[in-house]
Amino acid sequence: xxxxxxxxxxxxxxxxxxxxxxxxxxxxxxxxxxxxxxxxxxxxxxxxxxxxxxxxxxxxxxxxxxxxxxxxxxxxxxxxxxxxxxxxxxxxxxxxxxxxx
Amino acid sequence: xxxxxxxxxxxxxxxxxxxxxxxxxxxxxxxxxxxxxxxxxxxxxxxxxxxxxxxxxxxxxxxxxxxxxxxxxxxxxxxxxxxxxxxxxxxxxxxxxxxxxxxxxxxxxxxxxxxxxxxxxxxxxxxxxxxxxxxxxxxxxxxxxxxxxxxxxxxxxx
Numbered sequence: 231x232x233x234x235x236x237x238x239x240x241x242x243x244x245x246x247x248x249x250x251x252x253x254x255x256x257x258x259x260x261x262x263x264x265x266x267x268x269x270x271x272x273x274x275x276x277x278x279x280x281x282x283x284x285x286x287x288x289x290x291x292x293x294x295x296x297x298x299x300x301x302x303x304x305x306x307x308x309x310x311x312x313x314x315x316x317x318x319x320x321x322x323x324x325x326x327x328x329x330x331x
Numbered sequence: 332x333x334x335x336x337x338x339x340x341x342x343x344x345x346x347x348x349x350x351x352x353x354x355x356x357x358x359x360x361x362x363x364x365x366x367x368x369x370x371x372x373x374x375x376x377x378x379x380x381x382x383x384x385x386x387x388x389x390x391x392x393x394x395x396x397x398x399x400x401x402x403x404x405x406x407x408x409x410x411x412x413x414x415x416x417x418x419x420x421x422x423x424x425x426x427x428x429x430x431x432x433x434x435x436x437x438x439x440x441x442x443x444x445x446x447x448x449x450x451x452x453x454x455x456x457x458x459x460x461x462x463x464x465x466x467x468x469x470x471x472x473x474x475x476x477x478x479x480x481x482x483x484x485x486x487x488x489x
Contacts, residue, residue: 240337243347244343266367274373274377278448281448286455300389304477307397310401314404
């Protein structure tokens with residue numbers, strides 16, 4: 231069994247399912263879940279490539295990506311919670327429609 | 332080792348596909364938990380237990396709690412606001428299929444290795460030296476980013 235083929239198939243399938251979440255589900259939380267799946271797929275490939283080449287930079291990038299993706303989830307979900315509270319009401323003058331007159 | 336990776340990777344894809352077809356967001360979140368845990372196992376199989384444990388701590392722990400709280404706090408009517416983004420289903424299916432085909436084609440063009448490579452503790456030590464040495468600025472920047480993100484949860488009048 232070819233290891234590279236297995237890893238690429240796994241990561242590609244995870245990325246494809248993540249993309250499917252974004253285009254097939256309408257809920258905002260589902261879209262965030264899809265983005266998380268895609269980030270995880272990318273991380274698997276980064277770690278695999280780092281291990282294959284013996285490059286510590288790949289592992290470091292994977293670690294930083296993990297932290298940045300967690301921050302992205304926090305911001306995304308806090309925006310959703312903000313919409314829940316009704317605090318995201320943008321005045322008509324600040325929207326593109328308002329600027330158009 | 333490659334066979335174990337194939338089994339765990341297959342389970343991760345199975346959980347992800349199950350999440351896609353769940354009717355409720357809560358069910359999708361539980362399936363996502365399975366994917367995240369399997370991804371941690373994949374990191375460990377690739378010889379990087381540090382990333383695997385961090386994956387469990389950060390994703391399967393903290394992020395999942397946030398996702399579940401957001402799902403429980405979101406009203407069902409919120410999904411209706413994005414109805415205009417919905418494209419016809421047959422067309423929408425093309426996006427994930429194209430992503431899968433493209434990534435597989437890219438992987439095939441790289442050539443193959445038969446044994447699963449292992450990162451190992453030496454590479455993890457080198458990573459730590461990199462993060463707290465030449466890449467210290469990037470590490471600090473990501474730390475500040477996480478701090479600012481956590482502050483975004485607070486209300487303005489809090």
